Amino acid sequence: MSVDVRHEALQTVTKPLQVEERRQGAPILAVKKLRTCFDTYRGQVRAVDGISLSVRPGETVALVGESGCGKSAAALSIMRLVPPPGRITGGQVIFDGQDLLALSRAEMRRIRGRRIAMVFQDPLTALNPTLRVGAQLVETLATQGAARGRAARQRAVALLDAVGIPAAAERMRAYPHELSGGMRQRVVIAMAIAGQPDLVIADEPTTALDVTLQAQIMELLAKLKEERGLAILLITHDLGIVANFADRAAVMYAGQIVAEGPVADLVREPLHPYARGLLRCVPRLGRPDVPIHPIHGSVPDMVAPPAGCRFAPRCPEAMPQCRQEMPVLKRQPPTARTIRQNSEGESLARGGTVRRVRCHLHPGEGGNGR
Amino acid sequence: MWVRFVGRRLWQTAPVLIGVSLIVFLTMHLTPGDPIEHMLGRAGSVTRAQIEELRAHYALDRPLPTQYALFLGKAVTGDFGPSYSQGRPVVEVITERLPATLELTLFAFVIALAVAIPAGALAALRPHRLFDRTATVVALLGVSMPGFWLGIVLMILLGLRLHWLPISGRIDWALAPESITGMNTVDALLAGDGAALRSALAHLILPAITMAAPMAAMVTRMVRSSMIGVLGQDFVQFARARGLPEWRVVGKHALRNALVPTVNIVAIQTGMLLSGNMVIEAVFQYPGIGKLAVDAIAAADYPLVQAVVLLYAVSYVGLNLAADGIQAVLDPRVREARA
Ligand SMILES: Nc1ncnc2c1ncn2[C@@H]1O[C@H](COP(=O)(O)OP(=O)(O)OP(=O)(O)O)[C@@H](O)[C@H]1O
Ligand code: SF4
Ligand SMILES: [Mg+2]
Numbered sequence: 001m002s003v004d005v006r007h008e009a010l011q012t013v014t015k016p017l018q019v020e021e022r023r024q025g026a027p028i029l030a031v032k033k034l035r036t037c038f039d040t041y042r043g044q045v046r047a048v049d050g051i052s053l054s055v056r057p058g059e060t061v062a063l064v065g066e067s068g069c070g071k072s073a074a075a076l077s078i079m080r081l082v083p084p085p086g087r088i089t090g091g092q093v094i095f096d097g098q099d100l101l102a103l104s105r106a107e108m109r110r111i112r113g114r115r116i117a118m119v120f121q122d123p124l125t126a127l128n129p130t131l132r133v134g135a136q137l138v139e140t141l142a143t144q145g146a147a148r149g150r151a152a153r154q155r156a157v158a159l160l161d162a163v164g165i166p167a168a169a170e171r172m173r174a175y176p177h178e179l180s181g182g183m184r185q186r187v188v189i190a191m192a193i194a195g196q197p198d199l200v201i202a203d204e205p206t207t208a209l210d211v212t213l214q215a216q217i218m219e220l221l222a223k224l225k226e227e228r229g230l231a232i233l234l235i236t237h238d239l240g241i242v243a244n245f246a247d248r249a250a251v252m253y254a255g256q257i258v259a260e261g262p263v264a265d266l267v268r269e270p271l272h273p274y275a276r277g278l279l280r281c282v283p284r285l286g287r288p289d290v291p292i293h294p295i296h297g298s299v300p301d302m303v304a305p306p307a308g309c310r311f312a313p314r315c316p317e318a319m320p321q322c323r324q325e326m327p328v329l330k331r332q333p334p335t336a337r338t339i340r341q342n343s344e345g346e347s348l349a350r351g352g353t354v355r356r357v358r359c360h361l362h363p364g365e366g367g368n369g370r
Numbered sequence: 371m372w373v374r375f376v377g378r379r380l381w382q383t384a385p386v387l388i389g390v391s392l393i394v395f396l397t398m399h400l401t402p403g404d405p406i407e408h409m410l411g412r413a414g415s416v417t418r419a420q421i422e423e424l425r426a427h428y429a430l431d432r433p434l435p436t437q438y439a440l441f442l443g444k445a446v447t448g449d450f451g452p453s454y455s456q457g458r459p460v461v462e463v464i465t466e467r468l469p470a471t472l473e474l475t476l477f478a479f480v481i482a483l484a485v486a487i488p489a490g491a492l493a494a495l496r497p498h499r500l501f502d503r504t505a506t507v508v509a510l511l512g513v514s515m516p517g518f519w520l521g522i523v524l525m526i527l528l529g530l531r532l533h534w535l536p537i538s539g540r541i542d543w544a545l546a547p548e549s550i551t552g553m554n555t556v557d558a559l560l561a562g563d564g565a566a567l568r569s570a571l572a573h574l575i576l577p578a579i580t581m582a583a584p585m586a587a588m589v590t591r592m593v594r595s596s597m598i599g600v601l602g603q604d605f606v607q608f609a610r611a612r613g614l615p616e617w618r619v620v621g622k623h624a625l626r627n628a629l630v631p632t633v634n635i636v637a638i639q640t641g642m643l644l645s646g647n648m649v650i651e652a653v654f655q656y657p658g659i660g661k662l663a664v665d666a667i668a669a670a671d672y673p674l675v676q677a678v679v680l681l682y683a684v685s686y687v688g689l690n691l692a693a694d695g696i697q698a699v700l701d702p703r704v705r706e707a708r709a
Pocket of ligand 2: 272273274309310311312313315316317318319322327358359360361
């Protein structure tokens with residue numbers, strides 16, 4: 001489905017952009033050694049255990065990993081919306097030069113929606129079931145000081161139109177349950193971009209949708225990214241989506257980032273055994289002869305994570321050292337692909353060249369153990 | 371959709387009302403003792419012929435189904451015959467007392483909700499913290515305390531010891547305003563009579579609080595648990611992520627959704643305010659339907675008892691209908707599911 005900007009009112013919403021230029025600029029978001037834990041009766045669940053991550057304007061960074069590895073906790077930490085009994089215990093979230101963790105509640109509230117927006121996994125539960133979608137969208141616009149009254153209604157219709165909702169003006173009166181899953185997610189996305197944010201955190205935006213809709217929604221996000229120069233932090237466990245839509249990816253395991261780099265490198269030459277394992281779980285289209293290998297075992301208990309490398313109990317390549325010493329995230333030599341692209345002056349190619357891996361098999365170039 | 375919703379709900383209440391009326395009718399015939407003897411109990415000696423005449427007059431010599439049909443036909447028009455104990459039509463006795471009870475119920479209702487909704491919501495915001503724990507203990511007391519006991523304690527403390535509030539009646543008789551609606555506070559307001567209003571309110575406070583206490587306790591617990599569930603839902607997080615201020619997230623989005631399941635409890639509890647006030651009206655010598663019912667039972671005044679029981683049943687049904695309507699207003703999914 002093509003999503004074009006049909007409404008004039010939207011011209012004011014769209015930002016002028018030079019996406020490629022902005023991609024090389026300073027990161028809009030730089031998460032540094034962020035820690036978040038949940039205090040449970042069993043002890044502290046270290047859901048996010050010192051992750052560092054950055055996203056530049058116009059860039060899509062994927063955060064991937066199995067269920068329970070801490071992706072949502074990381075996203076909610078950036079928004080400072082971790083629900084109790086969770087709390088952020090350390091680190092920094094530098095957004096546009098300021099540490100969000102140091103802001104007052106009121107200041108943080110003005111960041112939400114206006115500067116950083118979020119798209120949730122299940123669009124049915126993300127919308128208030130008792131209010132019309134138009135009212136919720138208008139409310140968002142009014143809160144963000146974008147528009148009020150009639151202007152807000154017009155703007156809301158324009159937004160619904162921009163996210164590809166047919167007969168947008170009529171849809172304003174619909175309740176969430178009266179819309180299909182795909183339409184609901186479009187409404188959620190419309191609400192996310194209503195405040196013209198710089199960064200959208202999309203937490204599994206397509207997981208609750210059926211396959212045909214997944215591509216549509218991802219294409220919509222990609223289009224909005226291009227039009228508005230958005231930075232996107234895309235949380236997913238679907239490596240197909242990562243390969244198609246992300247520039248860089250960070251692989252999370254048990255609260256830590258274990259690998260990070262350009263998507264092309266991750267998909268073609270995964271260095272980390274866990275990343276390789278994730279890739280082997282993905283069925284190859286049209287290649288039923290390529291067997292799928294699930295990763296054996298399950299994610300570790302985050303109250304008492306295993307000593308040494310957290311992946312060691314499941315790692316097919318584990319060495320004795322792995323069970324004693326925690327590997328650090330180390331910068332790895334660039335791949336042939338990135339070297340070639342650099343020499344061709346394409347250093348701005350998707351995702352840059354830097355890649356880091358946390359594994360004893362890859363001692364890397366030393367230093368930079370972020 | 372609305373027409374269908376309301377029509378269907380009204381239709382569904384018919385069997386309930388018929389069932390209740392049948393039970394009310396039968397209890398009169400199944401209870402030991404002959405109504406005519408009760409009626410004549412105070413009239414001294416009567417002849418057998420007179421009794422038979424009365425039997426025929428009240429159709430007591432007809433088969434039960436016929437009697438029931440007659441009873442129902444009259445009940446629908448509000449005709450329950452004369453009260454045995456007062457010798458006046460039952461309707462007259464009831465309409466005379468109804469405003470007093472309605473007034474008291476309304477006050478108790480407002481007090482209960484004004485306390486319970488904010489208290490439940492606040493407790494839910496910080497579960498297991500000081501406010502929540504305090505509210506839990508108070509609510510437990512409110513539920514487990516016999517209503518009349520709280521009434522007596524309040525009466526002794528605020529009435530007899532401190533002399534702050536009157537302990538019985540509806541109003542200082544000397545101040546009673548001209549009856550228009552029968553509700554003293556309303557009549558006083560209509561007459562612009564401040565002294566009467568103060569007196570009426572002073573008389574209402576203690577019984578209203580006594581009645582409101584268990585309802586407030588129940589509703590607080592319900593709002594709390596419902597609110598905790600709602601606060602954990604995605605749309606609340608999404609509302610915050612959109613930058614909505616916390617008061618709006620909680621007071622509008624979360625509360626509205628939390629109230630949907632609470633409405634039923636409120637309806638049931640309001641029904642209990644109406645029908646469960648016999649003891650409290652008796653304790654406070656408050657001349658309402660509850661006290662009337664107690665007196666009617668003591669006097670074996672069957673027509674009056676029947677009418678009061680039917681009144682209670684109808685009000686329960688009406689309250690539940692209202693609850694459904696309010697839920698349908700709050701939540702469009704209810705509207706569709708039950709239409
Ligand atoms: N409210 C909570 N109370 C206790 N522990 C929690 C809570 N929420 C999350 N956790 C724990 O934090 C860890 C990370 O959870 P998180 O929801 O971030 O995982 P995720 O990577 O988003 O998984 P999924 O793919 O299933 O969404 C898990 O081990 C989970 O058990
Ligand atoms: S450090 Fe050892 S256990 Fe951990 S991923 Fe590397 S090889 Fe496997
Ligand atoms: Mg998640």
